[in-house]
Amino acid sequence: MAHDAETSVVKFKNQDFRTLRDHCLSRGQLFIDDTFPAAASSIGEKLLRGKHLSKLEWKRPTSKDLPFYPPHFILEGASRFDIHQGIAGDCWFLAALGSLTQNPQCLQKILMDQSYSHQYAGIFQFRFWQCGQWVEVVIDDQLPVIGDNFLFVHPRGGNKEFWPCLMEKAYAKLLGSYSQLHYGYLPDALVDLTGGVVTIINLHSSPFDLLTTVKTAIQAGSMVACATENGLTEEAKVMENGLVSQHAYTVTGAEKIQYQGRWEDIIRLWNPWGKTEWKGRWKDGSKEWRETHDPRKSQLYENKEDGEFWMSCQDFQENFSCLFICNQIPITMDHGVTPNESWRQMRFTNQVISRNRAGGHGRDMQYVFSVQEHTAGNNVVVAFTIMPQSLNTEEERFPLQFQVFKVPQVCLTDVFIDFSHL
Template sequence: MPPKNKRVKKDSAGSPSDPVKFQGQDFQKLCQDYINKQIKFIDETFPPEKRSIGTGLLSQSDMAKVVWKRPSELVEDPCLIVDGESRFDFAQGELGNCWFLAAVAAITFQKEIMDRVVPGDQSFGKDYAGMFRFRFWRSGKWVDVVIDDKLPTVDGKLIFLNCKTCNEFWPALLEKEYAKVCGSYKAMQGGYIFNALRDFTGGAYKTYFLSEAPSDLWELMDMAAQTKALMGCGTPQGETSANTVLPNGIVEGHAYAVTGVTKVKTQRKEVKLVRVFNPWGEGEWNGDWSDKSPLWGKVSEEDRKKWLEDKNDGEFWMSMKDFCRNYSELDICCVSSTFLSVPPPAPRSRRVQR
């Protein structure tokens, strides 16, 4: 019981516990209404139609083949989440939104953030009404976004973000929710990692241009990892707008998540490493400290077992030196004020990442 003569302070509208209802849609009321009607929800504010995909994203022939299907029409036992959310759950589809997916990969490390963005009180089981909700930070407030679960497919397969576990649908539904907030799937074609990181956390971010990286940047990244800040990075754009894969395995004009930092000792020196994740779910750096690099043979067996995983899953290690050579910028997003006292880098134009 609260002390007498003292009011219990309630969270204001737009807080994590009391998010604003996006477009006035109340998830609980809508859900109960459709359960009572014994029909599945169709979202008239973001309908399963061409305009929700957007103009110019698909060819006319592909658009003509699009069929919007619920997960229950694609698999027998659809699940929102299978064995927790992981960066290895998904792979980028036909939408150029690697900046968004890199941010998704980053937040999978933070259960508190994931639980806020993907509320756990919903499933395809009890009280399923063909709708789901996710939460984002938009314009200074947390918003609760409702969608129906009809997803665009061609020949029975998801067009955009897909999950490696065929009956897991949180990645595809999260992408659809964000497309609704942006206005269409097309509106997600190209963007900046820091925008998605901010929308997932409500935190502050700082950008470091790696051609002018401060000498203590690895130490700042280590501090970021220890304080549960989120990190993403991007590569320079190539001569064309296409995501060209370089001989070293790095993709031009592409966004990645930074998923870890560590130090390892060889016989001669201590090496600062950065772990990076490609949201394609495959395709990796093949230089020094990559999965098959002979340099791993120079560290202790304990470090190899702890840090090295030889899998083509899109995640790899590289030295801090190679990281700064191959990537153009690093974004660090934190909820705390740990990095706010560090002077920001000089402003510079940025390229859209696809």
């Protein structure tokens, strides 16, 4: 499942970055992307509806009338703190991206070597994993602004790094518009940024050691994220405890810390919104941090309004339902987080069984496969990546659910998968 970023690369909309860049450089022009124009169509109806955007303009970060001049693509390394969410509800993508910044090697494969100072021609490229292959997306660097404020992801504070803004635009182009980023599925973003597989852990029913799981996963370079459940409305809202409903967070660490003569498990999260943080135990400035005498306090804790905060593992499990861990190969929970070294990949294409043995919707699909290798125990790890048959970005995307069954009448090791729309 490890995917080399240099192989199987598809040019989205048949645009070749080097050809376009060299053409612009030779003529002293800045690239203008007609396939994703600086127009309302690129923002999309969902985000335009009800908004007063009469003063909306598209500007390049090199515009001297913006407060972020001169811009940088990356300055002193890419960090989750470079990201600040705008009006699009794309926390699901930004939380995944925030996690990816903790694995610089994987991040560099999709950011590549780009700059605002070397061979700048107003054109940038990014790579995403789609339909079993890497897709290279080319964009110009015109971004929607109102006055001095960027409409979508924007540099944080005095930061002048634009890689998150440009990467968000590239992902919006891949999906069809910025509106297609407005509320999505966190596992989709984790896969699209890595080509890996996602393990979903139910925090309420799965018997596992949360602290060990998170620490081991992060140390192994896995992406770890979570999301709060839906609130009373369809919009993300700040709750009394400081968490945001219907919102994705990056999990950035977990530790045991000494407090009042005992050890307490705590977990660290980052919010793409920036300053909105947890208000309960172990929050920034809490009595727990003031009173702890743990010698690692100065290494673990800074009281900053940067969207990152600690909370107890108990509070975390009470307020979040699922943990998402994305790795290049599937993982098991038998001993913390361990790779499944006997992983074998299969691909099913257009193999739909029309007669649905399980009942239900006519669109359900079933596939049969065999587990041929001998396993030490009775458990088999099965991970799925659902790939559409084309990169048609105009269609609505629906989450799928699946179940795996053993089929005794075929043989004891044969199972089939039942996919159905939620």
